[in-house]
Amino acid sequence: VTATSDKPLRIGEVAELTGTTTRTIRYYEEIGLLPVPAERAQGQHRVYTARDVERVREILRLKDLLGLSLEALSKLIAAQDARDELRREYVATEDRAARKRILTEALEHIGTQLELVRDRRGALEELERELLEKRTEAHRKLATLDA
Amino acid sequence: VTATSDKPLRIGEVAELTGTTTRTIRYYEEIGLLPVPAERAQGQHRVYTARDVERVREILRLKDLLGLSLEALSKLIAAQDARDELRREYVATEDRAARKRILTEALEHIGTQLELVRDRRGALEELERELLEKRTEAHRKLATLDA
DNA sequence: TTGCTCCTCACGTCACGTGAGGTGGC
DNA sequence: TTGCTCCTCACGTCACGTGAGGTGGC
Numbered sequence: 001v002t003a004t005s006d007k008p009l010r011i012g013e014v015a016e017l018t019g020t021t022t023r024t025i026r027y028y029e030e031i032g033l034l035p036v037p038a039e040r041a042q043g044q045h046r047v048y049t050a051r052d053v054e055r056v057r058e059i060l061r062l063k064d065l066l067g068l069s070l071e072a073l074s075k076l077i078a079a080q081d082a083r084d085e086l087r088r089e090y091v092a093t094e095d096r097a098a099r100k101r102i103l104t105e106a107l108e109h110i111g112t113q114l115e116l117v118r119d120r121r122g123a124l125e126e127l128e129r130e131l132l133e134k135r136t137e138a139h140r141k142l143a144t145l146d147a
Numbered sequence: 148v149t150a151t152s153d154k155p156l157r158i159g160e161v162a163e164l165t166g167t168t169t170r171t172i173r174y175y176e177e178i179g180l181l182p183v184p185a186e187r188a189q190g191q192h193r194v195y196t197a198r199d200v201e202r203v204r205e206i207l208r209l210k211d212l213l214g215l216s217l218e219a220l221s222k223l224i225a226a227q228d229a230r231d232e233l234r235r236e237y238v239a240t241e242d243r244a245a246r247k248r249i250l251t252e253a254l255e256h257i258g259t260q261l262e263l264v265r266d267r268r269g270a271l272e273e274l275e276r277e278l279l280e281k282r283t284e285a286h287r288k289l290a291t292l293d294a
Numbered sequence: 295t296t297g298c299t300c301c302t303c304a305c306g307t308c309a310c311g312t313g314a315g316g317t318g319g320c
Numbered sequence: 321t322t323g324c325t326c327c328t329c330a331c332g333t334c335a336c337g338t339g340a341g342g343t344g345g346c
């Protein structure tokens with residue numbers, strides 16, 4: 001899916017690839033969740049790359065699956081961007097201590113997300129158990145009626 | 148948790164027990180998601196029962212975990228209420244065929260919900276796998292730095 | 295050149311949040 | 321009787337939906 005060569009995309013294509021609308025993408029740009037795409041004069045078309053598509057996908061996914069507000073997502077993504085920036089700088093300098101610090105920070109961040117995911121999964125599993133119990137009960141009653 | 152004897156509750160208590168706000172409860176009543184509680188003259192306090200608390204809990208849970216809109220939830224709950232109503236009528240008549248029909252309908256309904264829950268759980272598990280992969284990768288890099 | 299997609303307002307909607315001013319009931 | 325919770329408007333907000341009227345680019 002990511003295999004698209006990095007040809008420039010238009011907003012409608014990005015919307016289709018991510019399963020959302022052009023309005024949503026413009027809105028995310030408006031509130032700073034998505035970078036303003038390249039330079040363009042007022043009224044000209046926005047141009048996106050495969051990286052942007054990945055970003056939109058991630059935003060929609062975390063919002064949908066974890067139920068995060070866009071404000072919460074902004075913070076989460078800002079932290080991620082900050083780490084990416086640091087990584088580019090420090091990895092370039094081959095500084096071993098800096099690398100360790102960055103990796104440790106990344107681990108913390110991943111841990112936070114994992115916790116959110118697991119809490120949700122637990123709640124869903126609980127709901128599933130209850131539904132399965134109801135189903136078993138209904139089957140049992142049906143069997144009783146047939147006997 | 149359900150063990151509360153069925154003493155009448157006020158809206159603030161219901162809000163606290165369900166982890167939401169009084170505004171939300173009044174809104175659900177306004178759009179028909181919750182029954183208008185008992186007779187009361189204009190301006191008088193609303194009175195709730197333990198059953199209402201359970202209903203609010205279920206609404207919030209399905210909305211949160213499955214990401215359903217209140218309109219979608221209305222339909223789902225309306226169907227459930229219709230079945231409950233049928234059950235009361237037909238079970239009273241001891242009609243065997245009617246009972247079977249009701250149970251079969253209930254099973255269908257449970258099946259629909261189970262499908263929603265499983266789709267979501269699958270998506271969450273996929274996200275969890277990706278995070279675990281990232282974490283493993285970070286740990287590997289840290290180990291390389293320490294060597 | 296013609297279509298189609300894109301552009302920018304700007305108002306509408308869903309699911310509530312947040313007061314303002316007033317009354318109910320332990 | 322005094323507090324506290326509740327009541328009803330009613331406007332605000334978040335995350336977009338939905339046109340209206342106009343322009344960009346294959």
